[in-house]
Amino acid sequence: GQNIDQPTEMTATEGAIVQINCTYQTSGFNGLFWYQQHAGEAPTFLSYNVLDGLEEKGRFSSFLSRSKGYSYLLLKELQMKDSASYLCAVIPASGGSYIPTFGRGTSLIVHP
């Protein structure tokens, strides 16, 4: 089966840095996505990792370690608008399925 774990909730201060962790156990691995979802809105794509290492994109960075089944999303210079749920999703490699398995999401609250 597929299992993806993320913290349920995190809080941080505006201007700070926060790291959201994701650990996974899946049957094979074809990549890991991070999505951002504001309350009442659709998830939007943030990043994709398939090789080990850090991918930087502006204030957001995503890291992957395939041997450890571990990823994190790093958000720098936090802004109030970063308050949202962050979803980790893994594409397993079983049977040619292209369907990502999602974690339950981490609700990030940014306060002044």
Place this chain on the structure above:
Amino acid sequence: KAGVTQTPRYLIKTRGQQVTLSCSPISGHRSVSWYQQTPGQGLQFLFEYFSETQRNKGNFPGRFSGRQFSNSRSEMNVSTLELGDSALYLCASSLGTVPQETQYFGPGTRLLVL
């Protein structure tokens, strides 16, 4: 390019009724996936259609069904609604040719079953 659209955005039904939700993918996208999102379970995969064929299926009862038309638009049907079916139903589209493609989500249909 226009994004993924879903209709209706909000729906209220009573137990035992049936409901049909619609999803129009991004132009050129042939894969449409449906998800159910609830606070307790997160985002759960229902099924995926590619070129009018169901290509993948999640672990939901047979009351949940779907179809895809030749223009890639997709519909999802839930029969004999139960209270537990209250959720946000999201569809997502992609080209559908390789696993690494990003899925683009629609705004969702929020279903309330009374």
